Amino acid sequence: xxxxxxxxxxxxxxxxxxxxxxxxxxxxxxxxxxxxxxxxxxxxxxxxxxxxxxxxxxxxxxxxxxxxxxxxxxxxxxxxxxxxxxxxxxxxxxxxxxxxxxxxxxxxxxxxxxxxxxxxxxxxxxxxxxxxxxxxxxxxxxxxxxxxxxxxxxxxxxxxxxxxxxxxxxxxxxxxxxxxxxxxxxxxxxxxxxxxxxxxxxxxxxxxxxxxxxxxxxxxxxxxxxxxxxxxxxxxxxxxxxxxxxxxxxxxxxxxxxxxxxxxxxxxxxxxxxxxxx
Amino acid sequence: xxxxxxxxxxxxxxxxxxxxxxxxxxxxxxxxxxxxxxxxxxxxxxxxxxxxxxxxxxxxxxxxxxxxxxxxxxxxxxxxxxxxxxxxxxxxxxxxxxxxxxxxxxxxxxxxxxxxxxxxxxxxxxxxxxxxxxxxxxxxxxxxxxxxxxxxxxxxxxxxxxxxxxxxxxxxxxxxxxxxxxxxxxxxxxxxxxxxxxxxxxxxxxxxxxxxxxxxxxxxxxxxxxxxxxxxxxxxxxxxxxxxxxxxxxxxxxxxxxxxxxxxxxxxxxxxxxxxxxxxxxxxxxxxxxxx
Numbered sequence: 001x002x003x004x005x006x007x008x009x010x011x012x013x014x015x016x017x018x019x020x021x022x023x024x025x026x027x028x029x030x031x032x033x034x035x036x037x038x039x040x041x042x043x044x045x046x047x048x049x050x051x052x053x054x055x056x057x058x059x060x061x062x063x064x065x066x067x068x069x070x071x072x073x074x075x076x077x078x079x080x081x082x083x084x085x086x087x088x089x090x091x092x093x094x095x096x097x098x099x100x101x102x103x104x105x106x107x108x109x110x111x112x113x114x115x116x117x118x119x120x121x122x123x124x125x126x127x128x129x130x131x132x133x134x135x136x137x138x139x140x141x142x143x144x145x146x147x148x149x150x151x152x153x154x155x156x157x158x159x160x161x162x163x164x165x166x167x168x169x170x171x172x173x174x175x176x177x178x179x180x181x182x183x184x185x186x187x188x189x190x191x192x193x194x195x196x197x198x199x200x201x202x203x204x205x206x207x208x209x210x211x212x213x214x215x216x217x218x219x220x221x222x223x224x225x226x227x228x229x230x231x232x233x234x235x236x237x238x239x240x241x242x243x244x245x246x247x248x249x250x251x252x253x254x255x256x257x258x259x260x261x262x263x264x265x266x267x268x269x270x271x272x273x274x275x276x277x278x
Numbered sequence: 279x280x281x282x283x284x285x286x287x288x289x290x291x292x293x294x295x296x297x298x299x300x301x302x303x304x305x306x307x308x309x310x311x312x313x314x315x316x317x318x319x320x321x322x323x324x325x326x327x328x329x330x331x332x333x334x335x336x337x338x339x340x341x342x343x344x345x346x347x348x349x350x351x352x353x354x355x356x357x358x359x360x361x362x363x364x365x366x367x368x369x370x371x372x373x374x375x376x377x378x379x380x381x382x383x384x385x386x387x388x389x390x391x392x393x394x395x396x397x398x399x400x401x402x403x404x405x406x407x408x409x410x411x412x413x414x415x416x417x418x419x420x421x422x423x424x425x426x427x428x429x430x431x432x433x434x435x436x437x438x439x440x441x442x443x444x445x446x447x448x449x450x451x452x453x454x455x456x457x458x459x460x461x462x463x464x465x466x467x468x469x470x471x472x473x474x475x476x477x478x479x480x481x482x483x484x485x486x487x488x489x490x491x492x493x494x495x496x497x498x499x500x501x502x503x504x505x506x507x508x509x510x511x512x513x514x515x516x517x518x519x520x521x522x523x524x525x526x527x528x529x530x531x532x533x534x535x536x537x538x539x540x541x542x543x544x545x546x547x548x549x550x551x552x553x554x555x556x557x558x559x560x561x562x563x564x565x566x567x568x569x570x
Contacts, residue, residue: 047408089299090296126542149300228396256394259392264385267392272455275455
C-alpha cells in the first residue's frame, strides 16, 4: 500500500523513531547477555552497567548443572519426530478428505475444526488419566503422541485449504499412466505441497519447542526433560542465583534464536499463510 | 483386491493415524472431562465418585480464588488485546513505509515471539527485580523504582508489559500482510481527492484490513485468555494470588491441591467461556469486513 516511494524527510524521521523503538525492544536482551557474564557481586551492584570483567565460567557451570547437551538433545528429538509424523499424517489425511469427500470425512473435518477452539488446559486433567492408562506417561514417545493429537486438527486444516487449490488434472494424468493412490500422493501431490510443509513445520516447531505445560505433565524423569521444563526445574533449585540462572537462560534461548535467524523468511511467510487460513 | 476394499484400505491408511491420535488425545479426554467435572476425584490413580452439580455450585458460590482469577484474566485480556493490537498495528503501519532498515526492524520486533513464554518470564523477572532497580538508581525515575512484582497493581502491568513485548511483533506480521493487500490506486485516489492522512487511515485502510483485524483480535484474545507460561514464570500468580490466570488456577487446583474433579469442572467452564468470547468476536468483526 506504499503511496510514495520517495525517501523524504518525514520518512527519515519515521526511520529514526522506529530504530529507537527497536532499541527499546532489545533492552531485555542487553540485560540478559551483559549480566550473564558478570560475577554475582558485580551483577548486584549495577545490573545496567557493562561487566567489569567477563566471567565466562558462569556459562560452564550453567552448562554442567542444566546438563545442557542432554536437554538440548531431548528437545531436538521430541520436536523433530513430532514434526515429521505430524506433517506426514496430516497431509495424507487432508489429501484424502479433499479427494474423497465422503460424509464420514466431512464430519471428521468439522470435528477437527471444532476441536481447535478447545484450550489445552481444558483437557489436560483427563489427559493425564488417559495417558497413564495407556502407558504413555514418562516417555518421549508418549509426549510425541500427545503432540500428534494436539497438532493434527490445525495441520489438517491448513493442508486441507492447500490441497483444494491443487489442480486434479495432474493426478488424473498420473492415474492414466498407471500410478496408484499412494504413488499419486507421494510422487505428485507431496512435491506440490512442499511450501505448505514448510509453513506447518515452522508453526509446529515454535509451538512444540517452547511448550512447557504438556511436557511438565507427561515427563517426570529429569533425564527426559526438554529445555523449558529443565529451565523451570533449574529456577526452582537455584532461586535468585542470577549468575547461574542468566547463562542458563541464554543457553536455553540460543537454539531457537539461531533457528529464527536462519529461517526468518519462511517463519514470516508461514505466519502470514497460517493466519490467512486460520 | 476389488475397488471397494481398495477404497477402504486407502481410507484406513490416509485417515486412520490422524483419526486415531485425535480420538486418543483430544476426543477421549474431552468427553471424559465432561464426566469428571461431575465427580469428586483426587488423582489419576483413584476412582472418581459422582457428585452431580456440586463442583459447579462450589465454583460459583464458594471459590473466591476462582472468581479472582477470572477477574484478573478478564482485565488482563482487555488490556493485553488492546495494547498488543494497537502497538502491532502501529509498528506495521510504519514498517510498510519505504524505510531502509525495514527488514531489520521487522526481525527485531518479531524476535521475542520465538522464545517461549516460560523463558521470557524468567528473563523479565530479572529485569523487573534487578534491572529496573539499577536503572532507577541511575536516572532517579520513580517508574523504575516501583516494587514491580511485589505489588498487585504493578504486577498486573508487569505481565501486560511482557505480554505486549512478546506478542506485538506477531500481530505486526499479520497487519503488514493485510496492509500490503490494500490496493494502491484506492489510496492514491483518496489523496488526489484531498483526504488527510487520518481520514485515509480511518475510512479506507481500517475497513479494508478488517480480515486481518479479525485474525489478530482472535489470536490476542485466545492468547491472553489462555495465558499460563508467562504467568507461572513471572509471578507464579502472586502476590496473594492477585495475578493468577484462569489457566494457572485450574492447574493449581488439579496438580497442586489434588482436586482433579473440581479442576475439570473449572476447565469445562473455561472452555465454554473461551468458545463464547471468541465466537462472538469473530462474528462481530467479520460483519465489518468489506472488499475494495
